[in-house]
Amino acid sequence: MSVSNKILPTLSFILLIALxxxxxxxxxxxxxxxxxxxxxxxxxxxxxxxxxxxxGITLLRLIASFSIAMLLGCAIGIALGRNQKLDAxxxxxxxxxxxxxxxxxxxxxxxWFGLIESAAILAVVINKLPNVIVTIRExxxxxxxxxxxxxxxxxxxxxxxxxxxxxxxxxxxxxxATRSGLALIWKIxxxxxxxxxxDGMGYQLHLFFQLFDVASILAYTAAFIAVIQAIEVLxxxxxxxxxxxxxx
Amino acid sequence: xxDIYINIKNKTYSTSDDRQHTAISDLQLTLPENQFVCLxxxxxxxxxxxxxxxxxxxTEFQGEIALGLNHNKPNIGYIFQNPRLLPWRTVRENIExxxxxxxxxIIDSLLEAMQLSSIQHSYPEHLSLGMSRRIAIIRAxxxxxxxxxxxxxxxxxxAPTARQVRSLLIKLWQQRPHTILFVTHDLREAIALADKLVxxxxxxxxxxxxxxxxxxxxDRDNEEKIESFRQQLLTQHPEIKQLx
Numbered sequence: 001m002s003v004s005n006k007i008l009p010t011l012s013f014i015l016l017i018a019l020x021x022x023x024x025x026x027x028x029x030x031x032x033x034x035x036x037x038x039x040x041x042x043x044x045x046x047x048x049x050x051x052x053x054x055x056g057i058t059l060l061r062l063i064a065s066f067s068i069a070m071l072l073g074c075a076i077g078i079a080l081g082r083n084q085k086l087d088a089x090x091x092x093x094x095x096x097x098x099x100x101x102x103x104x105x106x107x108x109x110x111x112w113f114g115l116i117e118s119a120a121i122l123a124v125v126i127n128k129l130p131n132v133i134v135t136i137r138e139x140x141x142x143x144x145x146x147x148x149x150x151x152x153x154x155x156x157x158x159x160x161x162x163x164x165x166x167x168x169x170x171x172x173x174x175x176x177a178t179r180s181g182l183a184l185i186w187k188i189x190x191x192x193x194x195x196x197x198x199d200g201m202g203y204q205l206h207l208f209f210q211l212f213d214v215a216s217i218l219a220y221t222a223a224f225i226a227v228i229q230a231i232e233v234l235x236x237x238x239x240x241x242x243x244x245x246x247x248x
Numbered sequence: 249x250x251d252i253y254i255n256i257k258n259k260t261y262s263t264s265d266d267r268q269h270t271a272i273s274d275l276q277l278t279l280p281e282n283q284f285v286c287l288x289x290x291x292x293x294x295x296x297x298x299x300x301x302x303x304x305x306x307t308e309f310q311g312e313i314a315l316g317l318n319h320n321k322p323n324i325g326y327i328f329q330n331p332r333l334l335p336w337r338t339v340r341e342n343i344e345x346x347x348x349x350x351x352x353x354i355i356d357s358l359l360e361a362m363q364l365s366s367i368q369h370s371y372p373e374h375l376s377l378g379m380s381r382r383i384a385i386i387r388a389x390x391x392x393x394x395x396x397x398x399x400x401x402x403x404x405x406x407a408p409t410a411r412q413v414r415s416l417l418i419k420l421w422q423q424r425p426h427t428i429l430f431v432t433h434d435l436r437e438a439i440a441l442a443d444k445l446v447x448x449x450x451x452x453x454x455x456x457x458x459x460x461x462x463x464x465x466x467d468r469d470n471e472e473k474i475e476s477f478r479q480q481l482l483t484q485h486p487e488i489k490q491l492x
Contacts, residue, residue, distance in 0.1 A: 246337075
């Protein structure tokens, strides 16, 4: 990467903050606090332990629902991709679940199972699962038949075939499902918390909304974006780099 | 291990408009033990289908394949038309994966014979096609096959590289003899390599004639001898001209 390529994103970020500052000074109203006010609130919330507590709880819910959705989704997606009849049979189900609004699933889960933790997690999983299944199913359908034949001819065991022939081909699809999944789950989790939990980011944002506390809302949003960026830079990018090192 | 008998009564497949197309009909072939047999026929005549049947990748046919083995999991080395290496595994890993147990000495000696020791930790995408083909050959030899199937493995290689890989192949085969079935539509290549030539007709495929190559192994890189054998072959068997 050349120097200008490194500087450009920083410059654009500074410009965004400057625009925000200018606009906030110009409007001069509580509904749009300046970046400095937001930063102050952010720092206070961290020191009081409120922000880390609620962010932590939301993160735990994210990890739980994301892991369940990815594991189940990969298994079902591979099964559907490998078996045409199974795929034809369950295709309708997928379409129905894909098109059910997230809010409906959340309300139904709370109504049927009560305002409990597992209902919250289940609601998120049900919302995410069809996306993972469809992505992995398409990836499985696109598997290279030549390589699978080679594996059969050379008596690869099932485990060997999966680890060395199938999984590397699914990697881009799994990463796509991961990235779109994280973005989707973040958004749904907040609604889930807003509707039926008494902690987490969603609950807190709802509280701030009732108090018209925009500075806190923005401070929590900033923490939120920072965590997602950290996951991308610290976990996903290195994973990609390691898995794709064979590419020209 | 003894001779290999192939008897395919009928092999059909359905085309995209749902019609049945007969690919192979009434094909009988004997591959003598440890001989190098070349299948020569026009492109698209079903040679790859035949190899897939022998390799047990294609089981939808009528007839039988007797590999003459006393175990039921034959070690078949198959060198496909494309090298079919796993691009996300290194050269060495690609060879190791084909083996049931780690045999570093065998891999080392084969890599050395094919002059590829220096690139054993590279990924296939970084290599030329000629190198990838040689790796595919090593992978097939490494499993110490009962039978080796080769599907036009030298197509699209430039002449000097093809010649080099061909002589390496013969060297390896002479060190560890086994039956080889080699598909090509290049008659000169077939004469240079084979003990026996089998000429095949196009759809449905069947055997037109079988010819023994009488040129001694030592003279196989003498192009004049190959050419005179070819001329003689075409005069004696005018029926094969249309197959080339």
